[in-house]
Amino acid sequence: MEFHMTILVGILVTVAVYLLLSRNMVRIILGTAILSHAVHLLLITMGGAGEGKVPLLRESDGPYADALPQALILTAIVISFATTALLLVLAYRTYEESGSDNMNTIRRIDRE
Amino acid sequence: MNNVLVLPMLIPLLTGFVLLFLRPSIRAQKMISILSLLSLVAVSVRILLIIRGEGIIRLDFGGWEPPFGILFVGDSFSALMVLTASVVSALIIAYSFTATERRMENMFFYPFAFFLVAGVNGSFLTGDMFNLFVCFEVMLLASYVLITLGGGKVRLAESMKYIAINVVSSWFFLVALAFLYGTVGTLNMAHISVRVAEVGQGPLLSAISVVFLIVFALKAGLFLYFWLPGSYSSPPGPIAALFAALLTKVGVYALFRTFTLMFYHDEFIIMTIIGTMAVVTLIGGCLGAIAYTDIRQIASYNVIIAVGFMMIGLAIFNEEAFKGSVFYLIHDMVIKALLFLIVGAMVYLTGKTKITGMSGLIRNYPVLGWLLFLTTLGLAGVPPLSGFIGKMYIGLGAVEGGNYFLLFAGFASSLVVLYSMLRIFMNCFWGETIINREDQRPYPARRLIPIALLGILTVGIGVGAQALEPFVSDAARVMANPGLYIDAVLGEVES
Numbered sequence: 001m002e003f004h005m006t007i008l009v010g011i012l013v014t015v016a017v018y019l020l021l022s023r024n025m026v027r028i029i030l031g032t033a034i035l036s037h038a039v040h041l042l043l044i045t046m047g048g049a050g051e052g053k054v055p056l057l058r059e060s061d062g063p064y065a066d067a068l069p070q071a072l073i074l075t076a077i078v079i080s081f082a083t084t085a086l087l088l089v090l091a092y093r094t095y096e097e098s099g100s101d102n103m104n105t106i107r108r109i110d111r112e
Numbered sequence: 113m114n115n116v117l118v119l120p121m122l123i124p125l126l127t128g129f130v131l132l133f134l135r136p137s138i139r140a141q142k143m144i145s146i147l148s149l150l151s152l153v154a155v156s157v158r159i160l161l162i163i164r165g166e167g168i169i170r171l172d173f174g175g176w177e178p179p180f181g182i183l184f185v186g187d188s189f190s191a192l193m194v195l196t197a198s199v200v201s202a203l204i205i206a207y208s209f210t211a212t213e214r215r216m217e218n219m220f221f222y223p224f225a226f227f228l229v230a231g232v233n234g235s236f237l238t239g240d241m242f243n244l245f246v247c248f249e250v251m252l253l254a255s256y257v258l259i260t261l262g263g264g265k266v267r268l269a270e271s272m273k274y275i276a277i278n279v280v281s282s283w284f285f286l287v288a289l290a291f292l293y294g295t296v297g298t299l300n301m302a303h304i305s306v307r308v309a310e311v312g313q314g315p316l317l318s319a320i321s322v323v324f325l326i327v328f329a330l331k332a333g334l335f336l337y338f339w340l341p342g343s344y345s346s347p348p349g350p351i352a353a354l355f356a357a358l359l360t361k362v363g364v365y366a367l368f369r370t371f372t373l374m375f376y377h378d379e380f381i382i383m384t385i386i387g388t389m390a391v392v393t394l395i396g397g398c399l400g401a402i403a404y405t406d407i408r409q410i411a412s413y414n415v416i417i418a419v420g421f422m423m424i425g426l427a428i429f430n431e432e433a434f435k436g437s438v439f440y441l442i443h444d445m446v447i448k449a450l451l452f453l454i455v456g457a458m459v460y461l462t463g464k465t466k467i468t469g470m471s472g473l474i475r476n477y478p479v480l481g482w483l484l485f486l487t488t489l490g491l492a493g494v495p496p497l498s499g500f501i502g503k504m505y506i507g508l509g510a511v512e513g514g515n516y517f518l519l520f521a522g523f524a525s526s527l528v529v530l531y532s533m534l535r536i537f538m539n540c541f542w543g544e545t546i547i548n549r550e551d552q553r554p555y556p557a558r559r560l561i562p563i564a565l566l567g568i569l570t571v572g573i574g575v576g577a578q579a580l581e582p583f584v585s586d587a588a589r590v591m592a593n594p595g596l597y598i599d600a601v602l603g604e605v606e607s
Contacts, residue, residue, distance in 0.1 A: 020280070025272070032279045039286040046294030069293070072242055076286055079249045083279055086256055090275065093260075094268040106269045 005045040012038035025091040025101045029084060036080035040073045047072075114162065117171040117184045119155045120194045120233040121247075123148055128226035138217050142209055145222055149202035152229075156195040160583060163191050168590070168600035170239060178239070178601050179303035185239035185601055189438060189587035192580075193236040193365055196445045199569070200357045201229045204449055207562035208350035211460070216262050224261075227254035228354060235362045239601060241292065241299045244366065245285050248331070252278050255359060258351050259343060267346050274343035281330035288323040295320065302601035305374045305594055313377035321375035325385070328370065332363025334423055335389035337416045341400060344415065345408035349456015352408070356415050357449035361441060364422050368437065371426060372591040387427035387518060393420030394525045401532035405466045407540070410532050411455045414491060417525050418444045424518045425506045433509025434588035440502025442580070443573060447490050447499065450566040454484050457563070458540060461553050467536055472545030476552045479560055481541040483567050488537055490570045492530035498573035 012034055019031030047069025055064040095101050127148040134140045163169060168187040172178060205225055212221055231251025238244050256278075260271040293299060295316055296307040308317055326336070333340045340360070344352055371382055397416035404410050422444070425437030457480060462470050474481040486497070493499035503526065510519035573580065590596050 020276075028276060032276070032283075035280070035283050036286075039283055039290065042287060043290045043293070046290040068299075072289070072293075075242070075246060079246070079253075079282075082253060083249075083256075083275075083282075086253070087275060087279070090256075090260055090268065090271060093263065094272055097263065097265050097268055103272075106272065 001049055002045050005041055005049060009038050009041050009045065012041065023103045025094065025103060025106075028103070029087045029091060032087065033080070033084050036076065036084075040076055043069050043073050043076070114169040114171050114186070116155060116159055116162065117169060117186050117237060118173075120152060120159070120198065120237060121184075121230050123152050123155065124226040124230040124233065128223040128230065131223040131226065132220065135218065135220065138214075141217075141222050145205055145209075145226070148226070149198070149205060152198045153195070153202055156191065156198045159186055160188070160191040160195055162186075163188055164583065164586075168597060170601055179298050179300040182243050183239045183300070183601070184237045185301075185597070186237060187587065187590050187597060187600070188583050189365075189368070189590060190236045192438065192442060192583055192587055193361070194233050196442045197229065197232050197236065197358055197361075200445050200449045200566070201225070201232075201354065203562045203566055203569075204350055204353050204357065204453070207353075207453055207559060210556060210558045211350055211456075212348075213262070219261060221258070221261060224254045224257045225354060227251075228258065228358070230254075232358045232362055236365060239301050241289060241301060241304065245282070245289060248285070248362070248366075249282060251359070251362065252282070255355060258354070259347050261351070262348070270342050270346040274339060277330065277339045281327055284323060284330075285327045288320055288327060291320045291323070300601070301369065301373055302598045305598055306602065308374055308377070313375060317375065318378050318381060321370070321378065321381060322385070324370050324375070325367070325381070328363050328367045329389065330363075331360070332367060332423075333360045333393075333416050333419050334363070334367070335393050335396075337393060337396065337419070340416060341404075341409050341412040344412040344452075345406065349453055349460065352456060353449045353452035356411070356452045357445045360415060360419055361445055364419060364441060367423065368426055368434075368591065372434070373594045373597055376429075376594065382429055383427055386423055387515075390420045390423035390427055391518070391521045393417075393423065394521050398525055398528040398532075401528060405468055407455050407458060407467055407536055408465055410467075410536060411451050414451065414529060414532065415448055417529055418448070418491075421503075421506070421522050421525060424522045425509065427518060428506070428509045428513045428515050430509050430513050431588050431592040432512055433506050434591045435584055436502050436505030436507070436509055438502075438584045438587045439505060439577070439580075440499070442584075443490070443498035443502050443570070446566055446570050446573065447487060450483070450487050450563065450570060451491070453563050453566070454480060454487060457555065457559065458484075461555060462547070467539040470540040470546070471543040472541070473547075474541040475545045476547050476549075477555055479564070480555065481537075483563055484533075484537055484541065486567050486570070488530065488533035490574075491533055493526050496571070496574045498570045498577075500574060501577045 016031045016035035019027045047066045052063045052065035053060040055067040131141050163186055171184045173182050228251055231247050234247035238247055256275050296304055298304055330336045344355055397413050397420055400413035401410050422437045422440050425433040459465055464470055490497040490499050493503040
């Protein structure tokens, strides 16, 4: 289980880095979203996925699974959701103002 | 239980929410802001005094005892940071009452300024690594909104870069947290410290500590500062001041916490890597401060130099140097707010940003000019101003630890700071007056008061260092002896 998850995390990071390095703004934002999925999977994996039972006392006998990584991921998902939403709006506004979604063009605006 | 400990985060957070609903009435927003800021300062002073009396205090949320629950820990270091951040942000927000455009006030400027302060104070107080991440994000999301507020091509382009960089560095933060949790199985800072000490800081933990170093270095502008000048020089005065005074300092604070409390075992990382990064930061910052002619860029590079200087205190790694760094952190929050407000005012008054475009302002705005001169002296560390004490203690620490190279680099950078600031002062305030008396824009006294108060504060910190000294020594003592912090957090609990 851990092994497969780690491979998956690796693939996701690869895809995300590829997207982050592109010039198109929307691709960059998608890259950050995929990047955050990769790290959420990593958190699950590091917490020991698939081991132990549901951590509800009296419902089952131990050993219980660690419930903390889930809580961490939930928080991280909310944060990455907010950031992605904000980034999308920002990208739209930037596109409206500068008429381009190409980071190279936008960088040139800056220098002037 | 010390419920007072949560107030520095709770007050600005609730104020922010209340202000969101008061959007139509800016007058009401301002009234509530003032009340909230005053109570924030009062609470911070109270916390500092409680810590003086009772030692390190903590608040376990929901009664979950450490290491299981999330907790806030108040030691002298965090309380001093909270107090300074509260005072400085109060003055900056008071300044922005008169200096912010109407359309930005209508677009939730004040609520987000308060959310930013909430995130900053939370980061200073938390005793849990994941909670530190959350507080960082609260602060950063507020800063994303503030930096984009008002729009405009250049600003949006800069914001895009700023946000992308910070999203990636937050990602690294989560990666580091995942590996840390997988390795030591806890997120409570004191508990991490105990476990790291138990198993010894092997290659795996050292690698994790380096990932943390990268994350906080990105946030603090240590070595990885390439994003900083652009994004700090594009927003208007008060927002830039808020950023320069608070944001990078949180990164610096986090670096100190991480490497004095948890990962203090590996000398190579602390002495060599952080030391090298600090020196490179100083050199890069100095080059930038000399090379540019845009006053906002020069001010931004001065932020970078200060970060490098404070990290020298960490690289030297003894109590004296920590003391210097704490003093310097307090000084730097005040002086950077002052510097960015003055620079913002200069840009507002002349409509120009280059030092070549301004001349002879001292005749038009004498008070502003002398305040900039005071800032110059403070930044350079001329006694009796606030910068001197921090520089002196870092110097003493360097001599004690035999780090003469770091000592030289630090003090050489002070000269460059002095030069870069005098360049602004001489070019913009001396020389032939280019603005006629009739044409000059009036600068209202209401705006000058917060700037003048910051100026008085920097003199006050320097002259009244004796009064601050016991608190700062206590902060440095805890940093040099992590056992004190651990005992206060895990004392009654089996570790």
